[in-house]
Amino acid sequence: DIKCENLLMDKYLNLKLSDFGFARGHMKAIKKSGGSAGLLSETFCGSYAYASPEILRGIPYEPHLSDIWSLGVVLYAMVFGRLPFDDTNYAQLLK
Template identity: 80%
Template sequence: MVPFIKSCAYWCHLKQCRVYIVMELAENGSLLDIIRRDTYIDEVRARRWFQHIVDGVEYCHERGVVHRDIKCENLLMDIEYNIKLSDFGFARGHMKPKNGVSPLSETFCGSYAYASPEILRGVPYQPQLSDIWSMGVVLYAVVFGRLPFDDTNYNQLLKVSSRHIQPGTF
């Protein structure tokens, strides 16, 4: 079992042509559930949980896997309140840099509120860096109890999230 990544087992029942995905139980729900319940997350928990997120994402990136949908809802809590990265539905493999060049992604994935400015602009982006942007949005939500950007107005979201960020510098 990999720390800070939700483990899954696949089971197929051939008679009924159904695929069942069985996941490790998240006894304490998602990080979003905790934020909604507690509103204020103390610094000790925030640091611990963010380190779990960093460790899980780093593990993936070192193996050439990008998540592309990091958000509070996809960070699940086990019985001991350890965060586990889950929902790899938008994940992509084989994304390790080759000859010092990181492959770009052109697919919009994830949620507007957590998306990097490049994704919102619809330009090719480095998915590892977009995962890191999303981690920053999660950290903001943990510390302040709300998201940094309002995602109900796409144009305003694009304007605000891009402020002071030059294309290609993130």
């Protein structure tokens, strides 16, 4: 999962992403209309403060879009020095 704690910096100040415990290859399903669609995931993974609204609500989600959400939370934390949401109160986080 993408969160500040999983971003490591090497001696050249390059950021490295770690913790690929929930990683899987990118797969596409074929629609009957001939196009393709991403496969939805239903697994809760990550930390509440970095999780997309779909994950928090427990509905199927596209993993790469949730990763983009988490990356936005990381960027917010880098700019403002705090997380945008307080994850100590799960009920409040859902609002």
